[in-house]
């Protein structure tokens with residue numbers, strides 16, 4: 001039985017013990033100095049912290065809220081490789097090589113995360129990409145998408161991935177092997193705890209109002225550093241309005257445990273990524289999407305769930321579950337989109353790099369992009385072709 005809107009407005013992922021029991025980190029107090037400072041402690045910012053610690057540097061990290069307060073702790077938990085758009089679709093400003101390179105580095109990042117966090121947290125599984133709406137038994141609208149997915153299969157196999165056709169009650173599509181599902185809050189909080197152990201100084205509840213010329217400013221103190229990485233994705237336009245990034249809201253809900261499997265052990269997307277789902281080890285369905293049904297309303301930095309999109313997601317849940325269910329959590333978060341879906345890795349000045357604009361696909365891309373920003377500032381390495389580095 002479904003509950004009337006609104007239900008509990010909290011990420012369903014926060015049932016993980018590390019999220020539930022997170023004691024919190026202090027806010028910045030006074031003026032601090034370190035070799036490097038990272039603003040934004042989601043998956044991207046923490047990858048930067050790790051990269052900087054690996055170089056033997058002292059690092060301060062700072063977040064406006066809790067670690068993983070943003071999309072990093074509220075997303076679909078897909079750890080899938082590659083860019084936001086298909087390999088086989090010609091895309092402005094992207095070369096085939098740049099897309100293939102991004103597949104390669106994101107899959108290497110996934111292997112790294114698997115080693116670091118272990119198989120309980122990073123659960124390796126295929127990515128099932130379904131043509132047309134999920135569980136659309138008539139399959140009337142998915143034919144063109146299915147043909148596109150078959151073309152995509154060939155392109156993915158050409159770069160070494162294992163891709164198989166898939167048919168089942170969810171529809172027709174393809175299964176891309178070697179991806180993963182995760183509780184994203186657990187991924188990020190566990191990573192933060194490990195980085196603190198390694199000596200990173202992390203602060204929460206310290207919103208940054210300015211990052212420039214080697215100084216990061218918060219209401220209760222400043223951080224002076226030679227290297228500053230700003231990794232705030234869905235809030236990038238607030239700190240750097242000159243950057244070509246637009247903030248959208250994405251929404252999800254979670255059911256209670258269903259007591260039976262309604263999805264294969266996979267991360268499942270449908271309708272070109274406008275619907276996404278996974279069923280966790282407790283048997284809960286966690287799903288989201290529907291931004292395309294409310295494109296104007298969802299172009300917002302408001303990160304509260306809305307009745308319209310929540311009702312739409314609930315309809316998808318009903319189609320998949322085909323029986324009674326309870327909605328336990330509803331939530332939303334902000335993400336940065338770019339026009340050509342290339343992530344931004346942009347020098348702001350000699351000390352500051354801004355990263356973000358993952359177009360709803362930043363769990364792995366964000367991490368490799370933040371590492372690229374560190375290498376640019378520290379080694380003068382060129383920003384990879386898969387990112388937009390045009391100076392702001």
Ligand SMILES: Cc1cc2nc3c(=O)[nH]c(=O)nc-3n(C[C@H](O)[C@H](O)[C@H](O)COP(=O)(O)OP(=O)(O)OC[C@H]3O[C@@H](n4cnc5c(N)ncnc54)[C@H](O)[C@@H]3O)c2cc1C
Nearest residue numbers: 040042043044064070071072075076078208233361362363
């Ligand atoms: C509902 C939803 C589902 C998604 N599903 C997936 C998925 O399955 N797979 C995938 O790859 N991607 C997915 N995404 C996108 C993905 O979550 C983001 O691309 C990714 O989290 C970006 O990581 P990040 O660390 O760059 O930014 P965020 O995760 O947004 O983290 C930025 C951090 O910066 C902090 N911050 C913001 N402003 C300031 C400030 N002024 N001062 C200090 N700190 C600040 C925030 O509090 C936040 O903790 C989804 C997003 C949403 C919202």
